[in-house]
Amino acid sequence: MNLNLFNNKSILEQEYILKYFYLLDPQPLISEIRIDLKQKEISKLDMSSETIDIFFHTVFDHMYSHASQYVKFIPVTGFKDCFFGEPGGKTKYKDPYFQFTAFAFVLKLALYNYCISEGFFHNLEQDYYFNRPELCAPLEVKYKKYFSSGFFSNRFYEKSSDLNSKTKEDSRQTWYHHKKNTENAAPKDFVYFVFNDCKKIADLDSSQTLVPWIYKFPIYTYFRENTVSSLSRNLSASSQGAMRNTLPLYIQLYRALLQDEKNANFTSSSDTFIFQTMNERYFGFSTFSYITDLIPDIDGSMTDLKSVPSKYSGSQFNNVLKELSVCPLVYSRHFFLKYALEALNDNDTLETKYLQAPSQSLMTHSVSSRVLSDTQKSVKGIELLDQFFQTLNQVVLPILSALWNTTLQYLIPDFMSEEPTTYFQTYIEKHLGILTADFTKFTDDEIYNCFQKYMHSKEVNPYWNEFVKDIENLYDLKISKSRPSSKDIPAAQQAIYSNRFLYAANNSFTSSLLRGFLLRPMEHATEVATAPYPFSYISEEESGSNNNPAINEAYNFQYKRAQEIFNLFHN
Secondary structure, eight states: OOOTTTTTOOHHHHHHHHHHTSOOOHHHHHHHHHHHHHHTTOSSOOSOHHHHHHHHHHHHHHHHHHTHHHHTTSOSSOSTTOSSOTTOSOOSSSOHHHHHHHHHHHHHHHHHHHHHHHHHHHHHHIIIIITOTTSEEESOGGGHHHHTSOTTTSOSOOOOOOOOHHHHHHHHHHHHHHHHHHHTOOTTSHHHHHHHHHOEEOOTTOOOEEEEGGGHHHHHHHHHOHHHHHHHHHHHOOSHHHHHHHHHHHHHHHHHHHHHHHHHTOSSHHHHHHHHHHHHHHHOHHHHHHHHHHHHHHSSSOOOTTSHHHHHTTHHHHHHHHHGGGOSOTTTHHHHHHHHHHHHTTOSSOOOOTTTSOTTOSOOOOOOOOOOOHHHHHHHHHHHHHHHHHHIIIIIHHHHHHHHHHHHHHHHHHHOSSOHHHHHHHHHHHHHHHHTOOGGGSOHHHHHHHHHHHHTOOOSSHIIIIIIHHHHHHHHHHHHHOOOSSTTSOHHHHTTSOHHHHTOOOOHHHHHHHHHHHHHHHHHHHHHHHSOOGGGGSOOOOOOOOOSOHHHHHHHHHHHHHHHHHHHHHO
């Protein structure tokens, strides 16, 4: 789901793109990280989650600072480069500066979680698929029992002889039914996109479908789950009846996948993470749960003109909501939306500062803010929302993913004595809750209180040791106190979704929005695959004369390149 510039590129190619296109050279970054880790007396990672935590935190801190030109619209250090003109909006707190800064701390945490996820899946495929192609199996009924378990819970296939001939025959008939459903699916069908996106195909001279062992449980679940096929057929139809049934089928699928996860009896949190992440990628349950919470504000059922969604209600705002489905931040993309809506709330000027002020300037002339009319605010607000997520999806996240994996490639030989996946697995086992957390489930007061403790902390590294730790403990407490309303729904999952989602009104507006939300990733995949190579669009205009030292010249070039990229995707 990354921009085509990085997508399917080798680590070496990604490094060159970072270095020569974005002017982000990983080598100085790696040197800085090595020095810092040495000062922290970390020379080799063991299976202690504490040392692994410090290692990942250190890498991310330096990487985040290294890529500051591209992420500084997230105001963790002030609002000079904010996206919506924050803190112009009104909040319930005396100084909105603190609320937006607290929210920005959570946004930064979401980007860190994204890096952990990207590193885990990248190394998982490197360790157990691309470099070990024997760790896959044909999509055949004899592997049914093995496919029914997670990779980390059951890594290696063993032949089973506990099935009698009758059961085998029944299984083969059922298998044939599911196989027919998937094989007969057209490229325009939703089930075709889901299934083909996560499976692997053998050599071109073979038509045999191979299932990587690392993804065997999700692939098998989507293959045999009737609710996936039913929803796909619904999305291919355009009748009013199909529209009415979309939401019930979606909720039915949600419940079915939860039950599938429970029945799998995973012994490793990494299997849970893989399955939940893929579910969120293809179906976006947590994000659409948040959208259903907004629907009363945007579908006309509420007339509160002070509500931000009400101000921007219309096809353009609905399109923004649909576009959320292509954001790779599958667990926290809707928290970015929450932040954006808060920044737009009662904001009369909407002055974008990101990449607008001259680089390296110590002082800039302050121009009086121009108060916009309601119509102007509506138009400008929608425009900024769209640009906000374009910047996130097409610039920030691909850069962070490439920089994270490139940097780790140079650090792994010296700091990791075992397969890299092992260290990510250890981290996930300890931090599954915060990695999959829906930050919109925190109240403003809860986030603000964590931020206040950070402000008064005497910890050596207060962001990780105070703020993030408090957020994680708070979320784990929320999960532990949650109790499922039904025996077939795990408490940890039940806590993620709102009651409004579970019992959402079945109306044409909700169904239309849901259908667009589900189908947009499939359209996006086609667009990315056929898009012109971005290099051809970048201006060759010289950056102009510069009398500053070389380091400032490089900085200014990087700034100009950031502006060009920003304009590229917004024009």
